[in-house]
Amino acid sequence: MSQAPTTSTDSNPGKMGDAKRSWAVRRGLLWDSGPQRKLALAGFVNQLGTAAFLTTVPLYALRVIHLSIGQVGLGLSIAAVVGLIAGIPVGHLADRRWPRDILLITLLTQSLSMTSLLFAHSLWPFVLAVTVTDLAGSSGGAARGPLIRRFGGDEVPKFRSYLRSVAMLASTFGALAAGAAVQIDTDTAYRALILGNALTFLGSAAVLVRLPKLEPLPSPHEAGRWLALRDKPYVMFVVLDGIMWIHSEVLSYALPLWVVLRTEAPRWFVGLAIAVNTMMVVFLQIRTSRGIKGGTVAGPSIRRAGLAFLVGMSVIATASAVPGWAAVTIMLAGVAVHTVGSLWHAAGSLELRFRLAPAHAQGQYSGVFGMGMGLCYVVAPSLLGLLCVTWGTPGWLVMGGIFVASGIAMPYVIQWAGHSRETADSAD
Structure with a gap:
């Protein structure tokens, strides 16, 4: 893959310009x-x-x-x-x-x-x-x-x-x-x-339109249109990961309803919570992803995310029984912990999405992955509305427990996927 030409406004456009660019690349700025x-x-x-x-x-x-x-x-x-x-x-x-x-x-x-x-x-x-x-x-x-x-x-x-x-x-x-x-x-x-x-x-x-064209990668003769759907470990990964992605709807769907209907916090807190979540992702996602390479690292990262979701949601759930400003402080802490979990989950999920998919069928596997996320967004409003809003505090804990269970199961699914691929390789 060709590299973009290096440019610099420095008086010495040689090593100094390359050093600045290299630092920016390492920092994830470009x-x-x-x-x-x-x-x-x-x-x-x-x-x-x-x-x-x-x-x-x-x-x-x-x-x-x-x-x-x-x-x-x-x-x-x-x-x-x-x-x-x-x-x-x-x-x-x-x-x-x-x-x-x-x-x-x-x-x-x-x-x-x-x-x-x-x-x-x-x-x-x-x-x-x-x-x-x-x-x-x-x-x-x-x-x-x-x-x-x-x-x-x-x-x-x-x-x-x-x-x-x-x-x-x-x-x-x-x-x-x-x-x-x-x-x-x-x-x-x-x-x-x-x-x-x-x-x-x-x-x-x-x-x-200015991207270079990519020629298709050669695929094995036995690879078919439904290869990804026949890959049982990958499908199970998508199911568990889709459950984990419900966390993204916790702050955008469940939290606003919780704030308005069940707490004494001012309504503007909803905007503050989304802003805190967004800024943490913008500035910390790349840093969090460093070192998340391979299933043996990605699996535990998702498992930690499940625990963080439980802790963050438990904290948010306690805000219904306290005055307004105390509720703001408590929920802000819960949002921060929940966002840390989302950073860990995204880092592991994005690694596994590509790591577990063969390069010649990445589009097909991306379609299966997208289906899992799509189902998450279809199910999430009803599920979160029932548990977190209607049921209240116990429901927040149950939803957090679902995240924990999915996170704990993920390393075993990754191990299963590794074994299935080793078996396939040895059969070739």
């Missing part, structure tokens, strides 16, 4: 590869619009299209479920063809479907627009997997952690834009966000 920088920039632009859209799409459907709450929920649920089916076949296509071109097609499709949402005036045009958007989004995620793996080189987990930090930063700016639109609360403001999201898909595509 990457010494043009394709990596393009992937990061494209991801930032894409997530900027997506975060703003996801925050406001229910309000857009309610205020602009004039759907009922039930219709909005039905439409988004249909889109989420249908979106799960595209990842594996499109990922397989990306493995066998050109992943960059497949990803570009999905971005253009999302731009068109998002634009069509501006002309939706009833339920089914709304459902069609968001469903096509979700289908293209899950397809794009599967096609992006081979690009990350092959352009990431020997530092795929670290590079993936950098991409997560960039995405979180973009989400922050997107949420601010969404907040402004909600504050203005006019049809024009909501339509501007929809149009802006459509343009970000085009902007992301404009960056990615």
Whole structure:
């Protein structure tokens, strides 16, 4: 893989400039590869619009299209479920063809479907627009997997952690834009966000079109379209990891309801909690991922994450019985511990997502991984609503226990995956 030319404004552009650049690369401030920088920039632009859209799409459907709450929920649920089916076949296509071109097609499709949402005036045009958007989004995620793996080189987990930090930063700016639109609360403001999201898909595509094409990797003759689904250890990893990813909805879904309905904390604490979580991920994810290389390290990292989730959620649960400012202090500590768990989990999860998948089928395996995460986001609202909000303090502890159990099981699944791959290798 070719390296980007080194530039420096120093009077001596030789060793001094290289030293500064090397230090920046080690610190995770930039990457010494043009394709990596393009992937990061494209991801930032894409997530900027997506975060703003996801925050406001229910309000857009309610205020602009004039759907009922039930219709909005039905439409988004249909889109989420249908979106799960595209990842594996499109990922397989990306493995066998050109992943960059497949990803570009999905971005253009999302731009068109998002634009069509501006002309939706009833339920089914709304459902069609968001469903096509979700289908293209899950397809794009599967096609992006081979690009990350092959352009990431020997530092795929670290590079993936950098991409997560960039995405979180973009989400922050997107949420601010969404907040402004909600504050203005006019049809024009909501339509501007929809149009802006459509343009970000085009902007992301404009960056990615400059990536070099990747030729498909040769695959064994026995490898088929459903190879990833036949890989039982990987499927079990995806199931457990999908359960662990529910942690991301704890702060964005369960905590706001908990603050408003069960505590005396001021409502602005919800924004503070999200800000603390986001900043910790932006500044600490790359550092946390250092040294997480191989299943023997990634497994214990996820196991520690489960324990951290239990501790953090237990702390948050105690805030219902104390005055407002004490509740703020207690929940802030719980959010910090929970975020540390999310850092450990993401580091281990991102390592295993690529480590356990064969390079020639990364797109197909990314599709299976995306299906696990998609199911997590479908299940999480109902599960967290029942346990953490309806049940209350005991429910927070039960959910924390589910995280602990999943984390404890993960090293055994990794060991199983290692044995299955050793057996396959010895049979060749």
